[in-house]
Amino acid sequence: METEDYLDLRLDDFLDRLSAGGQAPGGGSAAALSVAFAAGLVAMVARCSRASWEDASGVAAQSLAIRERAAQLARTDADAWQEATAALHQAGGEGADKRRDFELEQKLRRAAAVPLEIAELGADAAALAALVGEYCEGAHRADAAAAAALAAGGASAAAHLVEVNLAVREGDETLLRARASEQAAADAAQRTLASVR
Amino acid sequence: MSQLSALSDAELVQRCRAGNTDAWNELVERFSRYVYAVCTRGFRLNEEDAEDVFQEVFTRVFTHLDTLRNDAALRPWIAQLTRRLCLDTIQKGGREQATAEPLAEDLASDLEVIDEAFTVREAMTTLSDACQDILDRFFARDQSYRTISDELDIPSGTIASRIARCLSKLRVELEGRSDPSDVSRE
Numbered sequence: 001m002e003t004e005d006y007l008d009l010r011l012d013d014f015l016d017r018l019s020a021g022g023q024a025p026g027g028g029s030a031a032a033l034s035v036a037f038a039a040g041l042v043a044m045v046a047r048c049s050r051a052s053w054e055d056a057s058g059v060a061a062q063s064l065a066i067r068e069r070a071a072q073l074a075r076t077d078a079d080a081w082q083e084a085t086a087a088l089h090q091a092g093g094e095g096a097d098k099r100r101d102f103e104l105e106q107k108l109r110r111a112a113a114v115p116l117e118i119a120e121l122g123a124d125a126a127a128l129a130a131l132v133g134e135y136c137e138g139a140h141r142a143d144a145a146a147a148a149a150l151a152a153g154g155a156s157a158a159a160h161l162v163e164v165n166l167a168v169r170e171g172d173e174t175l176l177r178a179r180a181s182e183q184a185a186a187d188a189a190q191r192t193l194a195s196v197r
Numbered sequence: 198m199s200q201l202s203a204l205s206d207a208e209l210v211q212r213c214r215a216g217n218t219d220a221w222n223e224l225v226e227r228f229s230r231y232v233y234a235v236c237t238r239g240f241r242l243n244e245e246d247a248e249d250v251f252q253e254v255f256t257r258v259f260t261h262l263d264t265l266r267n268d269a270a271l272r273p274w275i276a277q278l279t280r281r282l283c284l285d286t287i288q289k290g291g292r293e294q295a296t297a298e299p300l301a302e303d304l305a306s307d308l309e310v311i312d313e314a315f316t317v318r319e320a321m322t323t324l325s326d327a328c329q330d331i332l333d334r335f336f337a338r339d340q341s342y343r344t345i346s347d348e349l350d351i352p353s354g355t356i357a358s359r360i361a362r363c364l365s366k367l368r369v370e371l372e373g374r375s376d377p378s379d380v381s382r383e
Contacts, residue, residue: 054365055358055361055362055365056361057361057364057365057368058360058361058362058363058364058365059357059361061361061364062335062357062360062361065335065336069339120341120343120344121341123341123342123343124341124342127342127353127354127357128357131357131358177343180343181341181343184343184353
């Protein structure tokens with residue numbers, strides 16, 4: 001089961017799909033795109049600071065890589081989520097079936113792996129936003145702070161989706177990593193926002 | 198990195214001409230991925246046809262290396278040879294082309310990407326092992342800063358800057374490269 005490629009849609013069409021009553025796109029896709037927006041902003045700020053900061057181009061290149069990965073995950077998350085919910089409905093049928101349970105567990109785990117990746121990209125985008133916030137030209141510092149806030153929001157939303165996944169249990173490595181990413185992104189955002197207030 | 202892998206293309210060609218077997222192995226090793234990528238990702242040949250072209254390319258390189266006028270132009274020569282043999286294979290196989298123009302555009306774009314990727318890969322070999330490793334982890338293996346930090350035991354907060362500096366070195370290396378275009382008569 002595959003969704004259409006959201007990256008081929010006009011922005012207002014994507015927002016219409018997001019607001020519609022269907023299952024996807026949902027929170028995971030929105031979180032992924034928040035991180036992609038954040039990374040895009042970081043790249044913009046870095047590029048505008050090339051004249052005064054020698055690492056600017058290298059930071060912009062990293063931001064673009066994160067932006068690309070995060071944007072792709074908007075669709076990957078929707079696909080994984082739809083597969084998991086379909087498997088859940090199927091599992092609700094009659095009788096016990098070990099093979100079916102195993103497949104359901106695998107699909108749920110995949111549905112948790114994608115938001116974990118989004119959370120980690122959010123942490124990385126927030127780290128880059130903090131870095132550009134420190135070294136960019138003053139006129140762009142507010143954009144760096146906005147990027148950090150968006151990245152932290154995306155990381156937090158994605159970490160929450162990992163937490164509520166039925167295959168993830170307290171103490172799981174997946175959950176620990178998601179929470180660590182959420183915290184790292186939040187710390188970076190707080191530092192960056194404080195620096196412009 | 199072996200001594201041979203550190204040689205420039207021109208130096209490698211000179212050793213091949215002198216009959217150095219290890220140099221031949223290095224030449225095949227250096228260009229095998231490139232030739233295969235042009236066959237499969239550029240011209241979309243099937244595995245069997247790609248394998249035939251691959252063999253033929255290196256056979257011709259081996260037998261016609263003396264016709265290469267500019268030793269530094271090894272790659273454009275191999276590229277030209279590969280493209281020509283791929284086109285021959287397509288013509289022999291009678292593969293249909295519904296619309297020639299878009300295919301030609303796609304092909305040019307794909308070949309450009311393959312060329313760029315190969316150039317970057319070549320330039321990366323001139324960087325320190327540490328730089329090659331960190332760039333590979335971030336850009337090729339998609340590792341997060343945290344994973345890189347954990348596996349290399351370096352502070353997470355310094356990784357983005359390290360990558361940026363390695364990219365600067367890579368850029369200097371790429372900017373310093375000329376574009377040898379004088380290809381052989383073959």
